[in-house]
Amino acid sequence: MPQLIFHGVKSDDVKICSVALIEELAQVMETSTDNFLLEVINSVQIFNGKEESKPYPFVDVRWFERGQVVQDASASVITHHLNGVGYDPVDVIFTALRKNAYYENGTHFDT
Template sequence: MPHLLFRGVAADRLQAVTAPLAEELAAICECGTDNFTMACLHTTSVFGSQPGDPAFAFIEVGWFERGQAVRNRFAQAVTRYVGQLDIPEIEIVFHAYREDSYYINGEPVEE
């Protein structure tokens, strides 16, 4: 935790920035890099663009809320690293999980 889900970013290109991104995000969140998952979804735009139009990145972050200041730093770091891939627009949304609704192997997470 946190979980990052990337759309509009090619996995082979994203792979080049995930290690340093995880290091910076771990420092921001004060946790280990082993707490992060990052995955890419292949998407095909079927409305509002033409084939070959530059894509934009849409990144969903699922996590336990850490406050506005940490959220801002997290979003800035993700934007900086994904921006190195020459993607014209980067949008990020955060989904806050509730600790009492999060389970690992069928057991509730205890904080």
């Protein structure tokens, strides 16, 4: 269920690193690779009244909390793979979801 939402990153670059990225994250998070959702947001970033020609790359990770050690390792994996396709620096932001507020087919995960 972890969702990785990429901003300021080209979809072709995510495709290049996606398989290895998900395999490594699945090990760190102790879940299967088919639980991940990758999304690339094509957005325009504005700074000082002008459109940025090279937007700042960051990844928003939405997940069920897995503790600081797993979070730190996950951020390191994501950063490593995006560095590998030319993005430096990279910000990673974690948003913890509550199981009782996440529904699939009308049923929440906290049952």
